Amino acid sequence: MEHNIGWKDQIARTVGGAGLAAVGIAALSGALDVGTTLGAVALLIGGILPGTALTRTCLLYRILGVDTAA
Numbered sequence: 001m002e003h004n005i006g007w008k009d010q011i012a013r014t015v016g017g018a019g020l021a022a023v024g025i026a027a028l029s030g031a032l033d034v035g036t037t038l039g040a041v042a043l044l045i046g047g048i049l050p051g052t053a054l055t056r057t058c059l060l061y062r063i064l065g066v067d068t069a070a
Contacts, residue, residue: 003056006068013053021046 005013020042026032027039052058056069 003069004061004067005056009068010053013049017046017049
């Protein structure tokens with residue numbers, strides 16, 4: 001599969017995903033009062049973003065025709 005995520009996008013996804021995962025964990029543990037649904041969504045997205053950064057492939061980018069790897 002062809003890569004469609006560039007290095008700047010890869011760094012942003014890694015940092016942003018880690019931040020969202022931390023917020024999700026804090027929300028689900030009760031340290032943040034934002035609700036369990038929002039915490040679960042943040043944790044889910046926070047897990048997906050580093051995964052796409054690691055593989056350098058994003059399905060949504062492929063559907064929309066976006067390529068930041070060029």
